[in-house]
Amino acid sequence: MSAEGHGHELEHDHEHEHHHKDTFITKYIFSIDHKMIAKQYLITGIFMGIIGVGLSMLFRMQLAWPEESFKIFNVLLGDKFAPNGVMANDIYLALVTIHGTIMVFFVLTAALSGTFSNLLIPLQIGARDMASGTLNMISYWLFFLSSVIMISSLFVEAGPASSGWTIYPPLSALPQAIPGSGMGMTLWLVSMAIFIASSLLGSLNYVVTVINLRTKGMSMTRLPLTIWAFFVTAIIGIVSFPVLLSAALLLIMDRSFGTSFFLSDIYIAGEVLHNQGGSPVLFEHLFWFLGHPEVYIVLLPALGITSEVIATNSRKPIFGYRAMIMSILAIAFLSTIVWGHHMFISGMNPFLGSVFTFTTLLIAIPSAVKAFNYITTLWKGNLQLNPAMLFSIGLVSTFITGGLTGIILGDSTLDINVHDTYFVVAHFHLVMGISALYGMFAGIYHWFPRMFGRMLNKNLGYVHFWVTAICAYGVFFPMHFIGMAGLPRRYYTNTNFPLFDDLQNVNVLITTFALIGGAFQLVFLYNFFVSIFYGKKSEQNPWKSNTLEWTAPVEHIHGNWPGEIPEVHRWPYDYSKPGHDEDFVPQNVPMKEGEEVLHH
Numbered sequence: 001m002s003a004e005g006h007g008h009e010l011e012h013d014h015e016h017e018h019h020h021k022d023t024f025i026t027k028y029i030f031s032i033d034h035k036m037i038a039k040q041y042l043i044t045g046i047f048m049g050i051i052g053v054g055l056s057m058l059f060r061m062q063l064a065w066p067e068e069s070f071k072i073f074n075v076l077l078g079d080k081f082a083p084n085g086v087m088a089n090d091i092y093l094a095l096v097t098i099h100g101t102i103m104v105f106f107v108l109t110a111a112l113s114g115t116f117s118n119l120l121i122p123l124q125i126g127a128r129d130m131a132s133g134t135l136n137m138i139s140y141w142l143f144f145l146s147s148v149i150m151i152s153s154l155f156v157e158a159g160p161a162s163s164g165w166t167i168y169p170p171l172s173a174l175p176q177a178i179p180g181s182g183m184g185m186t187l188w189l190v191s192m193a194i195f196i197a198s199s200l201l202g203s204l205n206y207v208v209t210v211i212n213l214r215t216k217g218m219s220m221t222r223l224p225l226t227i228w229a230f231f232v233t234a235i236i237g238i239v240s241f242p243v244l245l246s247a248a249l250l251l252i253m254d255r256s257f258g259t260s261f262f263l264s265d266i267y268i269a270g271e272v273l274h275n276q277g278g279s280p281v282l283f284e285h286l287f288w289f290l291g292h293p294e295v296y297i298v299l300l301p302a303l304g305i306t307s308e309v310i311a312t313n314s315r316k317p318i319f320g321y322r323a324m325i326m327s328i329l330a331i332a333f334l335s336t337i338v339w340g341h342h343m344f345i346s347g348m349n350p351f352l353g354s355v356f357t358f359t360t361l362l363i364a365i366p367s368a369v370k371a372f373n374y375i376t377t378l379w380k381g382n383l384q385l386n387p388a389m390l391f392s393i394g395l396v397s398t399f400i401t402g403g404l405t406g407i408i409l410g411d412s413t414l415d416i417n418v419h420d421t422y423f424v425v426a427h428f429h430l431v432m433g434i435s436a437l438y439g440m441f442a443g444i445y446h447w448f449p450r451m452f453g454r455m456l457n458k459n460l461g462y463v464h465f466w467v468t469a470i471c472a473y474g475v476f477f478p479m480h481f482i483g484m485a486g487l488p489r490r491y492y493t494n495t496n497f498p499l500f501d502d503l504q505n506v507n508v509l510i511t512t513f514a515l516i517g518g519a520f521q522l523v524f525l526y527n528f529f530v531s532i533f534y535g536k537k538s539e540q541n542p543w544k545s546n547t548l549e550w551t552a553p554v555e556h557i558h559g560n561w562p563g564e565i566p567e568v569h570r571w572p573y574d575y576s577k578p579g580h581d582e583d584f585v586p587q588n589v590p591m592k593e594g595e596e597v598l599h600h
Contacts, residue, residue: 022558030141032133033558037140038119039451042444044140045111046525048147052102057518059095059492062087064504064511066493081159092492093162094180098154100165101188105195106150108298108436110143113237116301116443117206117230119451123549124224126215126566128559131208135201142198146191153187161188164490166287169262169280173254176268186255189248196245203234203241215548217568222587224547224572225318228325229304232332233297239336240293247286254278281346288339295432296335300328302439303370303399306392309442310374312545313389314381315583317573317598320373327366327373334363344412345419353412360410364403371400382576382583384543387461388445394469395438402431405480420490423483426476434472441465444528449542453554454535460527464520471517478506544584547572551588574598 031037058077061070069085076082081091118136122129130136153160162180163171171177172185210223210231223231250261254275262283263275311318318324340348340356348356374396383389405427408414418424441464448456482503487494494500494507541550548568552560566588574585579595591597 030137032129032137033556034118034122034130034133034136035451035556035560037136038115040140041111041114041118041143042451044144044147045107045115046528048102048106048111048151050521050525051151052099052107053518053521055095055099055102057515058087059092059099060511060514062092062492064508066495087492089492090162090179091159093164093490094160094184096490097161097163097165097167097180097188098150101150101161101192103433104165104294104298105192106143106147108433108440109199109294110195112298112436112440112443113230113233113301114140114143114202115440116226116305116447117202117234119447120226120549121206121209121230122213123450123552123560124227124547124572125210125213125218126548126568127209127213128561128565130205131212132205135205139198139201139205142194142201146195146198149187149191149194153184153191156182156184156187158182158184160184166291167251168287169251169254169283170266173251173262173280174266174268174273175255186252189252189255193245193248196241196248199237199241203237206230206234207238215565215568221322222568222571225307225321225324225328226301226304226547228328229300229307232328233300236293236297236300236332236335240290240297243286244290247283247290250286251283281343284343284346285339288342289336291342292339293335295428296331298432298436299399299439300331302395302436302442303328305439305443305446306374306395308545308547309388309392309446310377310396311573311575312446312543313384313386313392314377315384315575316377316381317575318373319376320369321571321573323369324373327369330366331363334359334366338363338410341410341412341415344415350412357410357412361407364407364410367399367403371396371403386445386458387456387465388442390462390465390469391438391442391445394465395435395442398430398435398438398472402427402429402435406431418483420488421483422479422487422489425489426479426483429476429479430472434476441468441524446543447549448528448531448535449538449554450549452532452535453538453556454531455538455542456531456535457527460523464524464527467520467523468517471513471520474513475510475517478510482506541586544582546574546584546586548587551586571598 027033028036031040058073061068061073067086070082070087071085073082073087074085077087077091081088118130121127158179160180161167161172161184162178163185167185167188171181175182175185210227214223250259253259254261254263258274260275260278262280263273263278266273266275307318307324338356338360340352341360344353344356374392378393405423408418409424409427445456445461448454485500485503487500487503494503538554540554543550548566551566553562568587569590570585570587572587574580576583577585577598579592
């Protein structure tokens with residue numbers, strides 16, 4: 001069906017809206033309005049982020065001061081897991097597991113994509129709403145349900161899942177293996193199955209909306225790079241998430257129904273189990289077939305947001321628009337054929353290892369294209385250094401510094417030396433975790449006026465950025481060095497190894513930065529929640545931006561525009577264009593006679 005046809009249908013729906021009044025429940029809870037669902041994703045994601053960061057503070061304290069007694073351990077973990085305030089080794093790995101799971105899936109995947117895909121796709125392509133509002137609502141509530149189940153696993157008597165966020169068998173496949181392999185592990189698997197269903201419903205909705213509901217004149221080459229990023233991210237999710245779902249379901253069968261997909265010749269506490277014929281390496285293949293595209297499911301939306309923020313605040317066109325689209329597509333394709341670089345020490349055939357090394361190093365090319373294009377856009381721009389712009393520039397920095405260490409980890413001969421050390425932790429936290437968080441913060445600071453009709457406090461934003469940026473490097477930069485010194489990850493203390501005694505001071509330094517950085521996120525939380533109610537009222541287009549979402553009124557209406565949907569006449573990056581009075585020309589402004597179409 002044509003975009004125009006859909007537009008008229010939705011126009012009719014919009015007129016129908018006025019005949020009945022929304023109740024509190026239909027407006028704020030079971031809403032089908034994409035803008036409200038975006039807010040629900042964001043606030044749920046922030047709550048999950050608080051828990052995820054809080055868990056990391058606890059295990060960082062344990063690493064810096066092992067065997068020390070802290071009253072907060074006893075208060076939060078109880079007598080069983082922190083007798084006399086000393087953290088038990090059982091709970092340490094559980095905290096790491098749930099921290100990783102929450103941050104990767106619930107914050108950086110669902111909160112980032114769910115918030116900004118929902119908010120921006122209809123507004124930036126000129127649609128009344130998502131293709132299916134009901135499906136959108138179901139997608140959010142499945143995410144909410146999976147979040148509740150994941151958090152409830154923290155309160156299980158034997159403790160939450162504790163086989164790492166990658167949940168490798170046999171630890172995760174045998175309920176009797178360790179305390180964290182019991183009920184906590186089952187809840188983890190159920191939560192993830194529901195989470196994947198939520199992600200798939202959301203992704204299908206995003207793809208259909210972008211293909212079918214673009215307004216008149218909005219060709220694919222006039223889409224903002226944010227939409228390209230969300231669109232391609234949704235496609236990667238549709239391709240790779242079902243593979244993790246199959247792994248989770250097979251693992252549930254191994255745990256509960258006596259199958260042997262991932263188990264073979266197991267002895268536990270002197271008992272010979274009946275399992276035979278399975279392979280834990282099969283699970284690794286299934287997990288990392290999602291796990292590596294997942295890095296880009298997390299990163300691409302952040303990079304798309306950065307493209308928009310940097311172009312707007314440089315007051316000049318984005319450099320290499322088509323090259324940016326091609327790099328997004330190349331990253332999407334290559335990300336699905338590099339998963340083996342997580343498995344170089346699993347006994348993989350060396351020839352296969354060399355193939356994965358080649359494809360991994362190849363993905364550096366489109367990533368470098370994006371980095372150079374950001375730098376070239378910034379070059380000689382009229383830079384507006386507001387908090388959103390600072391976080392976007394911060395993302396370019398961490399994307400480059402974190403990406404450089406990926407070249408080492410992507411080479412099978414070099415990776416073997418630092419595999420499963422803190423070098424890996426440093427790499428992926430910088431290139432994926434911190435970069436994606438910076439993208440998320442940039443998006444919140446930039447589109448907060450669009451979501452809530454008010455402005456965030458700029459000065460608090462500056463404090464938030466600078467402390468976060470210094471602490472992020474303070475935490476993860478030293479980890480490269482302790483990793484190269486051989487310090488293994490996931491050990492709850494290294495006091496048993498005199499070899500690592502000299503590294504303890506570095507762990508104290510890292511934890512100090514982590515605690516300061518974590519505490520200063522309270523500045524952001526205060527700014528966010530207070531500004532929703534008491535922030536300065538926003539004008540319609542506070543950043544003087546070209547994209548369509550700023551043509552909609554500040555007051556939220558279901559349907560986005562009160563009258564006709566705006567028609568698009570130009571690409572979204574006509575900043576500082578000669579022949580115009582203003583330094584921005586919105587997409588819905590018709591071309592002047594003889595005006596040159598910018599080559600992009």
